[in-house]
Amino acid sequence: MDNKIRNLNPHKPAVAATWIWNERYMASGTGAMEFWDSLSESEQVIARKCIDEIYFALPE
Amino acid sequence: MPAPFLISKQDNGKLSETSREIFREQFDTLEPGQYFVQFKPHKTARFTATRYKWWFDCVLALALPKVRQHFGMANKRTGEVTYPDTVEQLHHILKIVYNPVTIVTADGTGIRTVGQSTTGMPDKDFIGEFAEQIIADFSGAPYYAFPDTGCPDREEWADMYNTGEWHSFKQKK
Structure with missing residues (x-):
């Protein structure tokens, strides 16, 4: 899919990644999905884990 | 000591009510003395154009x-x-x-x-x-x-x- 369209519709772990590594995201000058693609495998695991933990956590 | 915190400046140039509360809360945790404060921009993945x-x-x-x-x-x-x-x-x-x-x-x-x-x-x-x-x-x-x-x-x-x-x-x- 075109990166522009992907960046406009980032998935949940990609959004989480922009918060976890926000300075790098800002410096990258890219959209959320391209930033996601630039992350290492282990970093992507952290972001996915973050979303999983939130999903199973109780509402505030 | 205060923790890192996130605030928003609104289009009218003022802090949101929530941001003001966060500021107040963080300042309350400070001991008297001098502090060096630096603001860092934050970019969200879904940006809304105000x-x-x-x-x-x-x-x-x-x-x-x-x-x-x-x-x-x-x-x-x-x-x-x-x-x-x-x-x-x-x-x-x-x-x-x-x-x-x-x-x-x-x-x-x-x-x-x-x-x-x-x-x-x-x-x-x-x-x-x-x-x-x-x-x-x-x-x-x-x-x-x-x-x-x-x-x-x-x-x-x-x-x-x-x-x-x-x-x-x-x-x-």
Whole structure:
């Protein structure tokens, strides 16, 4: 899919990644999905884990 | 000690109520003494184009290099003429030109024309009249301030921001 369209519709772990590594995201000058693609495998695991933990956590 | 915290400055230039509470809470945790404070910008993955973000970062930032030499500010006392260097200075001048208010003293003297604040304007007036008139004027002679594709509107700008294209677009102009 075109990166522009992907960046406009980032998935949940990609959004989480922009918060976890926000300075790098800002410096990258890219959209959320391209930033996601630039992350290492282990970093992507952290972001996915973050979303999983939130999903199973109780509402505030 | 306070923890890192996230606050938002609103379009009206003020902190949101939640941000004010966060500030208060964080200051309450401080011991008396000196502190060095530094603000760091935060970018969200889903950026919403509010009118002032678009106005300052898109319209005025694109226009400033092309229009600044047309808006000299003369100091009446020294005669020195300076030109706007920042988008904030340009906005101040545009308020005087496009949204003026005349102050008249009771004895009829001391008449001054100043720029009226635009923060109280509804979007319909700000974008539909104030901004639109300026963009139209700056699009033609003698300014030609915008690229051939025209000045991006709020949605186009937000899309470019979200896709990471805005920074390079701005650099090229």
